[in-house]
Amino acid sequence: MKTVFSYAKPYKWLIVIALLLMLMELSVELIQPLLIAKIIDDGILAENVKVIWTWGSVMMALSFIAFFAGGVNSFFAAHASQSFAFDLRQALFRQVQSFTMATFLRFPTSGLITRLTSDITMVQNVLFMGLRIMLRAPLLVVGSLVMAFVVNVKLALYLLIGAPVLLIFLIVMARKGVGLFAQVQKRLDRVNRVIQENLQAVRLIKAYLRGAYEATRFSKVADLLRKNTVTAMRMMELILPVLLFIMNASLMAVLWFGAGEIQSGDAQVGELVAIVNYALRMTGAFSMFAFIIVSLSRAKASAERMEEVLLANDDLEDHQGEISGMIDLEGDLRFEDVSFYYPGKAEPILDRVSFHVSPGEKLAIMGSTGAGKSTLLNLIPRIFDPTDGEIYVSGKEVRDWPLKELRDAIGLVPQQSILFTGSIMENLSWGDTDAPVDELEEAAKKAQIHESIDLFPKKYETRVGQKGVNLSGGQKQRLSIARALVRKPSILILDDSTSALDVKTETALWDALEGERATMLVVTQKIQTAKGADHILLLDEGKVVGYGTHADLMEQSALYRKIAQSQSEEEAVIDVANHS
The missing domain is CATH 1.20.1560.10 (ABC transporter type 1, transmembrane domain)
Structure with a gap:
């Protein structure tokens, strides 16, 4: 007491x-x-x-x-x-x-x-x-x-x-x-x-x-x-x-x-x-x-x-303070023999993962549920620290970066879109409290949500219910992406953040993001999305089982070919259904 x-x-x-x-x-x-x-x-x-x-x-x-x-x-x-x-x-x-x-x-x-x-x-x-x-x-x-x-x-x-x-x-x-x-x-x-x-x-x-x-x-x-x-x-x-x-x-x-x-x-x-x-x-x-x-x-x-x-002060993060502007960090990212165990677990969720993403490149990450995709992304902003191995951001080991500087340089869109009670404007500015209105609107346009917002009676002052209950899944995902873009990050992490988008909207989104300077890491289950990446990282039970372009993996990886074939068959069935 x-x-x-x-x-x-x-x-x-x-x-x-x-x-x-x-x-x-x-x-x-x-x-x-x-x-x-x-x-x-x-x-x-x-x-x-x-x-x-x-x-x-x-x-x-x-x-x-x-x-x-x-x-x-x-x-x-x-x-x-x-x-x-x-x-x-x-x-x-x-x-x-x-x-x-x-x-x-x-x-x-x-x-x-x-x-x-x-x-x-x-x-x-x-x-x-x-x-x-x-x-x-x-x-x-x-x-x-x-x-x-x-x-x-x-x-x-x-x-x-x-x-x-x-x-x-x-x-x-x-x-x-x-x-x-x-x-x-x-x-x-x-x-x-x-x-x-x-x-x-x-x-x-x-x-x-x-x-x-x-x-x-x-x-x-x-x-x-x-x-x-x-x-x-x-x-x-x-x-x-x-x-x-x-x-x-x-x-x-x-x-x-x-x-x-x-x-x-x-x-x-x-x-x-x-x-x-x-x-x-x-x-x-x-x-x-x-x-x-x-x-x-x-x-x-x-x-x-x-x-x-x-008194649980044995494992605390650095004091972060308020967001005061994003750091223009070079987006070079390297994993070297990275392994990760959750506390109390005997089996690793990631096992000796290595890859390199150059500044401005786009890496697609694929794998089945439980393959370690989200865990891998969480290691970059140090939500967790790796058990073994090193992660380098701009040539510097991730644990050597001050936590605030590191996270200020990262835009994260989690798998589950999280919005806060307040206006759409307040949710967007949550990414950078100092961002002017025109930058918020520009981010919304890139995320393909601006037109939807314009249809609301109060536009950007429209109130968002708890967890975005009054918005559709696609609208929540696009608002989350816009919020990350407001930060003008050097590294943009999208954890399966386009799953609720239709093909047309998602294509428009990727086209809009082409001009971004950020290094992008995109978790996706869609071969069509992975094709547009510079490289594809294929995970299975925490291990890298494939790394390269779409063409490389189609040639080298039986697992990737199986995924591509199954999605091609699904698309064929949908096309037949649409024309019948």
């Missing part, structure tokens, strides 16, 4: 003021039984009205002071806790952004979402409640016990008898609570994961009529969360009855022996009333201990989960 609550340090003076106000409120509460004892002994029993009015007025004044202190305390506690939560959330998000993909994959997406939402809320509430009432409860217990000894040592000893038992009991319950609520948070992660999967795949679920099945699957994980929560809460519910039983037993002892002390003249009525008041205050404070232990247990579990992210 130390790492998490270190983010409260900038607000230490707000916290100090809140604590001082809480102590002021607590002091008034501890003084009141003494004043009540004085009013009873020196006023009511002595029939002295002046004493009653005097000390009654003092009690009223102190009550107003406590009311003011409590109200202002709430303001400072809320300010400190909200600001702390804001800083912590910012730090967690920045940390996640700085992860390499290898580190990122250690944490389920649903778990990161839980940490950034409910886990932060948990520790935020604990800080607020700690400054408001949670610290006040144990201090009230200790203060009441001390004041009871000030009033009458003999009677106070009866309140002290159960203290060691209560202390040991609370420590044991707190430790059990931390483990139980850590399990609850893990179950919550699982529930969030199922929800996330279902919301992302809602169209598929509806198309396959799998709603009932998914509801059953959700019910199972939600039921596990319920059972773990019930188990944890049942354990915590034992706290209050035990505390009240011991405190009520102590209170009965005070009343029983206190009556005898009064009869023998060793104690006054006011002293017994004061001791009873302190005992009742202790009982009230102890009744909050169940809530306090539950809150602290959950907060500790949440803090430990957040610390896993905050």
